[in-house]
Amino acid sequence: MRERCRELGLRLRPHVKTHKTLEGAALATGGSRRGIVVSTLAEARFFAAGGWDDILYAFPVPRWRLAECSELAQRLQEFQVLLDSPQGLEMLLQNPLPNGKRWLVWLKLDCGNGRAGIRPKDPEALGLARAIAQGSPELVTLVGLYAHCGNTYGCRDIGDIQAIARATTVAVLEFVTALRQAGISCPQATIGSTPSCSHPVPEMSQLTEVHPGNYLFYDLQQTQLGSCKPEEVAIRVLSRVVGHYQHRRQLLLDCGWTALSLHGSDQRGPEGCAAIEGHPRLRLVGLTQEHGLVEDVDGELDFEKFPLGTVLALIPFHACATAAMHPVYFVHDAGKVVELWRPVRGW
Amino acid sequence: MRERCRELGLRLRPHVKTHKTLEGAALATGGSRRGIVVSTLAEARFFAAGGWDDILYAFPVPRWRLAECSELAQRLQEFQVLLDSPQGLEMLLQNPLPNGKRWLVWLKLDCGNGRAGIRPKDPEALGLARAIAQGSPELVTLVGLYAHCGNTYGCRDIGDIQAIARATTVAVLEFVTALRQAGISCPQATIGSTPSCSHPVPEMSQLTEVHPGNYLFYDLQQTQLGSCKPEEVAIRVLSRVVGHYQHRRQLLLDCGWTALSLHGSDQRGPEGCAAIEGHPRLRLVGLTQEHGLVEDVDGELDFEKFPLGTVLALIPFHACATAAMHPVYFVHDAGKVVELWRPVRGW
Numbered sequence: 001m002r003e004r005c006r007e008l009g010l011r012l013r014p015h016v017k018t019h020k021t022l023e024g025a026a027l028a029t030g031g032s033r034r035g036i037v038v039s040t041l042a043e044a045r046f047f048a049a050g051g052w053d054d055i056l057y058a059f060p061v062p063r064w065r066l067a068e069c070s071e072l073a074q075r076l077q078e079f080q081v082l083l084d085s086p087q088g089l090e091m092l093l094q095n096p097l098p099n100g101k102r103w104l105v106w107l108k109l110d111c112g113n114g115r116a117g118i119r120p121k122d123p124e125a126l127g128l129a130r131a132i133a134q135g136s137p138e139l140v141t142l143v144g145l146y147a148h149c150g151n152t153y154g155c156r157d158i159g160d161i162q163a164i165a166r167a168t169t170v171a172v173l174e175f176v177t178a179l180r181q182a183g184i185s186c187p188q189a190t191i192g193s194t195p196s197c198s199h200p201v202p203e204m205s206q207l208t209e210v211h212p213g214n215y216l217f218y219d220l221q222q223t224q225l226g227s228c229k230p231e232e233v234a235i236r237v238l239s240r241v242v243g244h245y246q247h248r249r250q251l252l253l254d255c256g257w258t259a260l261s262l263h264g265s266d267q268r269g270p271e272g273c274a275a276i277e278g279h280p281r282l283r284l285v286g287l288t289q290e291h292g293l294v295e296d297v298d299g300e301l302d303f304e305k306f307p308l309g310t311v312l313a314l315i316p317f318h319a320c321a322t323a324a325m326h327p328v329y330f331v332h333d334a335g336k337v338v339e340l341w342r343p344v345r346g347w
Numbered sequence: 348m349r350e351r352c353r354e355l356g357l358r359l360r361p362h363v364k365t366h367k368t369l370e371g372a373a374l375a376t377g378g379s380r381r382g383i384v385v386s387t388l389a390e391a392r393f394f395a396a397g398g399w400d401d402i403l404y405a406f407p408v409p410r411w412r413l414a415e416c417s418e419l420a421q422r423l424q425e426f427q428v429l430l431d432s433p434q435g436l437e438m439l440l441q442n443p444l445p446n447g448k449r450w451l452v453w454l455k456l457d458c459g460n461g462r463a464g465i466r467p468k469d470p471e472a473l474g475l476a477r478a479i480a481q482g483s484p485e486l487v488t489l490v491g492l493y494a495h496c497g498n499t500y501g502c503r504d505i506g507d508i509q510a511i512a513r514a515t516t517v518a519v520l521e522f523v524t525a526l527r528q529a530g531i532s533c534p535q536a537t538i539g540s541t542p543s544c545s546h547p548v549p550e551m552s553q554l555t556e557v558h559p560g561n562y563l564f565y566d567l568q569q570t571q572l573g574s575c576k577p578e579e580v581a582i583r584v585l586s587r588v589v590g591h592y593q594h595r596r597q598l599l600l601d602c603g604w605t606a607l608s609l610h611g612s613d614q615r616g617p618e619g620c621a622a623i624e625g626h627p628r629l630r631l632v633g634l635t636q637e638h639g640l641v642e643d644v645d646g647e648l649d650f651e652k653f654p655l656g657t658v659l660a661l662i663p664f665h666a667c668a669t670a671a672m673h674p675v676y677f678v679h680d681a682g683k684v685v686e687l688w689r690p691v692r693g694w
């Protein structure tokens with residue numbers, strides 16, 4: 001991803017919400033420890049304590065967490081927050097940072113994703129950008145425009161994903177142009193989502209940065225979306241066969257949703273919550289709290305190939321969700337565990 | 348549940364997998380700290396360290412966890428394990444406990460649930476029970492028969508649930524009779540699942556115990572199944588309104604699947620992953636990692652009733668899954684937090 005962004009002339013600001021580890025973020029930033037996106041204040045504090053700076057908290061700043069944001073903004077060179085409403089701006093203006101420091105603000109745009117953000121064509125969008133940039137420049141600075149194209153996850157193929165990435169990019173760039181024409185300074189523009197950044201469209205090179213996150217692990221869903229090849233997925237949950245149920249032609253695994261999550265159970269992919277590495281004919285057909293049930297797609301199953309204790313590697317549908325179920329990742333190389341990575345959790 | 352079991356002349360052996368706390372288990376055992384079911388060895392160790400005894404590990408004992416089981420069996424008066432295969436028994440016989448102590452074994456029966464367990468009508472079931480009870484009585488003791496009627500979760504109403512509870516109970520009791528006729532001693536018989544134990548059928552009084560777990564919290568799913576009334580559900584996730592999106596008529600909440608899980612997203616209930624307490628017309632229509640989207644069923648939404656910062660209480664679809672996402676429960680009484688309960692996690 002770093003190489004791809006370099007070629008596009010884009011800065012990569014990796015989102016760390018998938019792995020939430022210092023080690024993963026060090027890899028993703030090429031060791032710079034500068035320029036990440038976080039999804040929670042727990043992540044922000046964890047990375048700040050780990051020596052990171054230039055941290056963007058990509059969630060509409062809530063009033064009841066503002067004191068924590070202020071503390072981070074004072075402590076770091078650059079702690080950046082996200083806004084999508086005049087109320088959010090008003091809150092910052094009422095709570096200025098001490099010692100002449102300014103709130104660093106990204107304006108969140110909703111370019112079709114339909115979650116947080118103001119729509120760039122909204123008649124109030126330009127006014128909000130102007131108020132952030134020019135309302136009280138001694139208190140607040142407009143750093144850039146931020147859009148998340150999570151709607152790429154609903155796509156059927158790479159062409160669809162690229163169409164959304166292009167539309168999102170164009171919407172952001174048109175807004176940049178409108179700001180420039182209105183005399184409003186807005187140095188940065190970023191979009192994100194792993195599907196869009198895995199097959200970037202040329203228009204994206206006119207942004208200043210991108211902020212994908214999931215790609216550090218990838219997962220079954222990304223394989224189905226065409227974001228990666230199966231062999232590029234880095235995350236597995238290891239499980240063992242604990243039972244043979246011949247009359248049902250099922251294996252029982254010691255892996256339930258506490259280890260995998262239920263993400264993928266309602267999805268279109270035939271594998272559901274996980275694929276089973278090296279066994280394309282096996283399907284995880286049931287998942288309860290601590291148990292998994294596996295069948296062969298044909299209904300037949302050669303039990304002798306899977307004696308009790310057999311280790312199966314599950315490739316999760318959604319890496320972010322599966323990672324969230326574990327307190328440690330075992331990082332391996334050539335069959336040996338070489339590092340333990342411990343993620344931050346909570347909010 | 349304790350009262351109900353007392354009336355039926357049944358011992359209540361609560362399953363602790365939903366809450367995984369010392370405090371919850373103390374409540375559920377009426378303070379005795381004896382007689383619980385656990386789903387993981389992490390739970391077993393946690394409760395043993397907390398002063399509990401008479402702990403049943405309700406998972407087919409895996410060979411690679413046997414040393415841990417042996418340690419617990421030596422440390423506690425009664426640490427009980429579950430078997431459903433001759434291989435499981437053989438493993439115990441090959442690894443006897445020291446100092447004349449015996450492995451205490453429950454035979455897991457599959458009475459239609461279709462997960463772990465041997466079917467009571469399986470021609471090998473009686474032979475397995477005999478081998479546990481009489482094969483090496485100086486090493487292994489058959490404590491009882493254990494069946495889980497998790498298939499009650501697929502039911503549409505209380506009548507269906509009771510039919511399954513009755514069929515499960517009858518299947519277990521018929522197997523008890525067959526054992527007795529064959530001269531095999533098997534003192535205990537237990538079935539479990541919160542739906543079946545919330546509306547017990549008279550036949551269940553002929554068992555020696557039951558082992559429901561979810562009832563300590565209950566949840567939206569149990570409400571839909573008829574196991575409890577809405578006001579009997581003890582679990583909530585508190586969330587705040589962080590955004591108004593008038594053109595989509597949606598509220599944004601600071602609660603995603605990291606705080607709630609995605610359980611319920613593919614279910615039949617109209618509420619999906621959570622109901623919103625006191626607001627039956629509001630629906631949680633979208634859930635990503637840290638964001639939730641809320642709509643009114645009619646498409647209209649009175650935003651003035653939900654200013655930014657409004658606290659909404661989410662009643663989760665599946666308490667076990669939502670509880671698994673949190674490191675602490677805030678126990679409250681009359682509007683005051685009176686205790687913090689900290690669950691054990693992992694395996």
